[in-house]
Amino acid sequence: MIQIVENKNLKQYNTFGVNAYAKYFAEVNTVDELHQILQDTRFPEKFILGGGSNMLLTKDVDTLVIHINLKGISIDFEDDYCVHLKIMAGENWHQLVLYCLENNYGGIENLSLIPGNTGTAPIQNIGAYGVELKDVFVSCEAMHVERGEMKTFDLDACQFGYRSSLFKTTEKGNYIITSVTLKLTKKDHKINVGYGAIQDELLKMNVEKPTIQDVSKAVIAIRQSKLPDPNELGNSGSFFKNPVIDRPAFEAFISRFPEAPFYKVSESEYKIPAGWLIEQAGFKGKRYGDAGVHAKQALVLVNYGNATGAEILVLSKKIRATIWERFGIEIEAEVNVV
Numbered sequence: 001m002i003q004i005v006e007n008k009n010l011k012q013y014n015t016f017g018v019n020a021y022a023k024y025f026a027e028v029n030t031v032d033e034l035h036q037i038l039q040d041t042r043f044p045e046k047f048i049l050g051g052g053s054n055m056l057l058t059k060d061v062d063t064l065v066i067h068i069n070l071k072g073i074s075i076d077f078e079d080d081y082c083v084h085l086k087i088m089a090g091e092n093w094h095q096l097v098l099y100c101l102e103n104n105y106g107g108i109e110n111l112s113l114i115p116g117n118t119g120t121a122p123i124q125n126i127g128a129y130g131v132e133l134k135d136v137f138v139s140c141e142a143m144h145v146e147r148g149e150m151k152t153f154d155l156d157a158c159q160f161g162y163r164s165s166l167f168k169t170t171e172k173g174n175y176i177i178t179s180v181t182l183k184l185t186k187k188d189h190k191i192n193v194g195y196g197a198i199q200d201e202l203l204k205m206n207v208e209k210p211t212i213q214d215v216s217k218a219v220i221a222i223r224q225s226k227l228p229d230p231n232e233l234g235n236s237g238s239f240f241k242n243p244v245i246d247r248p249a250f251e252a253f254i255s256r257f258p259e260a261p262f263y264k265v266s267e268s269e270y271k272i273p274a275g276w277l278i279e280q281a282g283f284k285g286k287r288y289g290d291a292g293v294h295a296k297q298a299l300v301l302v303n304y305g306n307a308t309g310a311e312i313l314v315l316s317k318k319i320r321a322t323i324w325e326r327f328g329i330e331i332e333a334e335v336n337v338v
């Protein structure tokens with residue numbers, strides 16, 4: 001029997017730590033329970049809540065909130081070299097990374113300390129320090145919200161892009177991911193230290209031949225130095241995506257701001273770090289009431305305690321408008337604004 005709670009405060013369920021109330025709230029612990037609640041006609045509309053690490057709640061939720069709490073990790077396939085691990089959606093992502101390191105499974109160590117649950121990782125193709133989820137992804141299983149049927153999506157079907165997938169675009173809101181299967185190495189791990197900051201950190205640690213455990217330690221140290229811990233300071237990681245602009249726009253931009261950092265994505269596209277733009281616009285470390293821009297990484301908006309989602313949204317709009325006026329570049333939110 002699924003318990004339905006009325007007027008539930010969602011503060012504990014969103015990493016921004018904002019107060020917002022769910023009119024009705026249910027936690028599902030099995031795929032069958034999920035199926036059952038989706039078919040419940042008392043609640044025509046449903047709101048799906050995973051780890052709550054990539055959303056900003058700007059108002060109360062006037063429908064049924066379903067918290068996905070499916071747990072379990074199992075091995076789908078294994079040989080001498082690799083393992084296909086099937087992870088249920090409600091498993092915390094960083095706990096999964098630690099589990100893999102304990103078992104010496106390689107592939108997701110660069111994605112250490114990313115907040116949120118495994119089931120939401122494919123939605124925005126989580127990425128950090130030179131690795132994205134798609135690099136180790138085999139497939140995921142998902143339930144159709146209206147029809148209740150299960151479907152398996154392989155790598156191609158997910159249409160992964162930079163912080164994007166089919167679950168964020170064409171099929172937005174239509175599926176609930178119930179499990180994710182990843183392909184991880186058991187030996188001859190591919191050590192990914194191309195990202196400059198990791199190399200610097202490993203040097204500091206006096207590590208010459210890094211193991212996957214060393215890479216994870218380095219990533220954790222870098223993240224802890226720049227990114228606030230949601231348990232201490234409410235936040236949702238990068239609030240904005242790094243904008244990708246075409247070549248004519250890039251040439252105009254770089255001639256005005258030759259000192260700006262950038263990455264060449266392709267012959268015709270360039271990515272500009274939004275953190276740099278926001279810092280140049282003077283927002284880094286600024287605080288407006290309890291809403292603010294993190295002092296160590298301008299891409300992260302923070303809640304100092306009692307900011308409302310609406311206040312954080314106002315700040316984000318102010319930043320967007322200033323960046324547009326100053327640089328002629330549009331920046332887009334990475335988090336889901338609800």
Ligand code: EPU
Nearest residue numbers: 128129130237238240241242261273275276279297298299
């Ligand atoms: N920068 C500034 N000022 C700032 C922040 C950044 O000038 O306040 C400059 C840095 O000096 C550097 C460049 O911007 O030249 C890039 O900075 P950083 O390496 O910190 O990475 P990012 O582009 O700001 C992205 C991801 C992060 C991820 C890191 C590392 C996005 C939206 N964000 O940030 O992901 O951890 O790279 O790979 O792509 C997240 O998505 O929540 C997240 C934290």
